[in-house]
Amino acid sequence: MSPDFLQFNEYGLYCLAGDFYLDPSKPVKNAVISHAHADHAVAGNTNVWCTPETAAIMRHRYKKNAGANFNERNYGDEFMINGVRIRFLSAGHMLGSAQVLMTYQGTKYLYTGDLKLQADKTCVPVEWETADVLITETTFAHPEVKHPDVTSEIGKLREIKYNILLGAYALGKSQRLINLINEHVPEKKILVHHSILPINKIYESFNFHPGVYQPYDRKLMKAANEGYIYIVPPLTFNSYFRAVNVLRIFASGWKSLQQRNDAELFISDHVDWDDILDTVETVRPTEIWTLHGNGNFLREHYANSLQVKILN
Template sequence: MGIINHKLYIETINAYIDPMMAVENAIITHGHADHARIGHQNVLATQNTIDIMKIRYGDKCAGSFQSIEYHKPLKINNLNFTFFPAGHILGSAQILIETKNSRLLITGDYKTSPDSSCQSYELVECDQLITEATFGLPVFQHPKPENEIKKILKAFEKNDTKTYIIGAYALGKSQRVIKLLRDAGYDETIYLHGSQLKICDY
């Protein structure tokens, strides 16, 4: 692969992307626990991702943080790093690594469908692509979120004396479901689990 190896380690700058273990230099695509881990010496990420890491793991979850804005290239040695919105959760990024003659894109988790709880996915041209493959098989055909929300609202109407519990991952999915419910006109109180509250308060 040249610039990067199978562990997403970039030897020329001694940095990993979304490392599994604590390392000296970590470049983090987004705040989900399987990508953003604690104990790194230096973290480079979007400000949203840094904030989310601090909310979930505490201010001292890494030695130092450097934030990077979307679309603003950062040169590290001979490599140019540019972050682009991945449409996955708030602050999520695809990372473009450019050399003089090649463009390598590491997608991180991404979602191309609209989601107003985070920055919209942007298509990035590249020569080489390292993509996440969650739900990548054709067998996964997600229904339209708006239609699913309609089903939930219909169920609420039918059984208005009952309490509904909707399970959703605390970071990302919860905010998306809440936003979809509000966008569909649902204005009743929604009660949250503590882990969801911390993120929703942000």
């Protein structure tokens, strides 16, 4: 395997052999994009390779500046970029999220993008294939991070008798929450911020229906103790820090985002420590390259068995 196959620079992770970037942080000529979250999918690239779902979300968010040329590929489709053979595998992170399996000179490199192993009915479950090199996110790669059971977490909302202001990222997390509430706390009524509605429609256009919800209605939220959950994006959530007759909750795996709220809701769309170890066991790489977080704990854990290279 070539140590120069992937290089990290000011634009992000660059594949020298294929002359393309993986999730570049600035616009580039050739971009392979794993999913449509803004920290992975910037506007203004010339040539973009991604799933149809990711392309649809990028076009919605970035309009005419989404990208000059979109090359949409479904999961499992093989394609070539300058001699590098590529195939998308589902990452289970959100609608359209993909791992990027790259084969070059007989070596297989698997770039996970953002990865989730927990069940989620609003996207395709994670898929696996063995690879020589695993390039993994390490957002929560700490031995002390163990995500709680999602069913138990969402069940906390059942005990709350007040209306709830529920903060969540508009893309991915909000749709998952709508689905979880519908399935596990169906007695609650869901209201959705206007900025989330068009993303829900994109999900539905790809036959991933979050569940029952309705647009925000101010009169309904003013009715005390009626069991409404109003899902809002972070900016709106932070602007309502003095909201009355509601309990403020933010759904996230980050402890810092649980502070100064009325209750905690630890629901993450990333792998935790045990999930990363399961990923390594399933992919069976001979090398691990890490980015998007702290790879030092993985390096220590595999010090006597695998080479761990920290890219960023």
